[in-house]
Amino acid sequence: MTQEVPALMEGIILLIFSAALVGCILSDTSILVALTAGLILFFFYGLKKGHSLREMLRFSSDGLRTTRNILITLALVGVLTALWRLSGTIPFIVYHAAQFCHPSVILLASFLLCCLISVLMGTSFGSAATIGVICMTIANSMGIPPIYSGGAILAGVYFGDRCSPISTSALLVATLTGTDIFKNIAAMIKTAAIPFLATAVIYYALGLQLGTDTDTPAAPAVFALFFNLHWLTLLPALLVLLLALFRIEVKHIMLCSIAAAAVIALTVQHMSIQEIFYAAVFGFHPDAPDLAALLRGGGILSMVRVLSIICISSCYAGIFSGTGFLTNSQRHITRLSRHITPFGGILVTSILTGLISCNQTLAIILTRQLCQDAEPDAGRMAIHLENTAVVVTPLIPWSIACSVVLAVISAPSAAVLLACYLYLIPLWNYAVEWHKHSRRHSLASPDVD
Incomplete structure (x- = not known):
């Protein structure tokens, strides 16, 4: 029961954060408003969980320092x-x-x-x-x-x-x-x-x-x-x-x-x-x-706007790491990755983080944090992020990565359907990883007469 309460609280906070992001998009308000609101929510979550004000500030600064x-x-x-x-x-x-x-x-x-x-x-x-x-x-x-x-x-x-x-x-x-x-x-x-x-x-x-x-x-x-x-x-x-x-x-x-x-x-x-x-x-x-x-x-x-997004997003990373906010989600993703390959787990996670965060920076940071146990190798993690979170977020019509570009060139939102390169990278690499996974599995489990 004690584990269910934090998990429920985390779910409620994520829902409120998601609602704030959607509200900003629908009302044409700067996404920085929702990101700032999210930072306040996550900060108070850490305080509620028993961390001191000094610890929470340190978690935030640790995240900032990495960027x-x-x-x-x-x-x-x-x-x-x-x-x-x-x-x-x-x-x-x-x-x-x-x-x-x-x-x-x-x-x-x-x-x-x-x-x-x-x-x-x-x-x-x-x-x-x-x-x-x-x-x-x-x-x-x-x-x-x-x-x-x-x-x-x-x-x-x-x-x-x-x-x-x-x-x-x-x-x-x-x-x-x-x-x-x-x-x-x-x-x-x-x-x-x-x-x-x-x-x-x-x-x-x-x-x-x-x-x-x-x-x-x-x-x-x-x-x-x-x-x-x-x-x-x-x-x-x-x-x-x-x-x-x-x-x-x-x-x-x-x-x-x-x-x-x-x-x-x-x-x-x-x-x-x-x-x-x-x-x-x-x-x-x-x-x-x-x-x-x-x-x-x-x-x-x-x-300045991009700098602000990165600063706030990096604070998220420090807070999530210090408070263990994403621990429950990480366990589910690690289990999923065993069945659909680490790349598949990272791909699914990047789609979800892109849908929620609406910006490429936070999608990359969240995907990396959620999937670090699923893919512990730093080199492979870097390439998997490049082949998922970096190219998936621009395919989400309400994300900054997509909406800004299409607005600049005066193209309709439906243009994402023909951004072929952005689709083919994750699909091709998942096919390659799945093929390797299937071969390893077949070699590890030979047929028995």
Whole structure:
């Protein structure tokens, strides 16, 4: 009976928290309101369970401490995305890539371009706001239904969010599991190769069915009017790729790219030092309406909301760990994982945490905590998280990971149905893990005559 009371209380608290999240979504209120309310609920749960105020504060700070590196990196991401706009790096890539778009390959091109930019930028929102908007504009002018182009763009912007060396979710997974991000990226590429190729084939086949004879529009030509599209503007992006090959620390990679972008903005684009500093903090906000509609964004302030979500979510992690809030749930998940494989248990958990949390960060943190007994190997846990929580949350229409991207590119919610890459990764990897599990089981239990 004594164990049933805490379990009942935990269930009630989770229901209240879930109701707060749903209420914020339905009323178009910031998700931070629900997350703050949840933090208060979980904090008082710990006090009710007998922990002192000092202990609860320590649990919270312990959770915060684990994400300190991510918070610094996020601030650098804000600066990086702003200066890549200001220096002409993003306009250069978009301008030249758009020249090769044809109606029959626009879906495939949108997916691949979004994959490329998301790897370079490490942020799905930033990719959606740049190349995603361009691809959607081109697709719309060609008469491609937004449900198709929106699905291709949604899938593409999360390609790099999953495996870019400057991706905040990849950094979060590496930090939580204590693993090396570059080893994780190598494993992510291996486990996503088949889903990636299958997705490319699907979008190519769909494009052949949907393609028209409409000419490629001149929307990206706006960049040529406002920027000097010299090849040097590509240098900040090339530095990210080159230094990543040598496994330089991510913060140092971004600092080098930021420095290069600042020099190019100063010399090639003839921006002032004041404009560069302003963009680094507040983002790039050009006066020209046409350019602003395509390229505005970035800056440290653009990351404040994400920083706040990560801070609150990391406090959850510390409280859950210190108070044992998820102990009962962990036991059920561990038992389930024995039957459907550890990956299957993590996949089911990531779907549930994504439905409840409505944001990618908390889904990753909760899934890792709930499943740490089901998969004790840190390396495998890191890859399983990347192949579940990171890609599942963007498929939930009311989650921030999905709704923000679709809102930015003006695509309908139904576009999630055609974000093929995000479906194929967990399905393919579960099939692989289940095959291995079945073979081990058959070898361990030979037929008896």
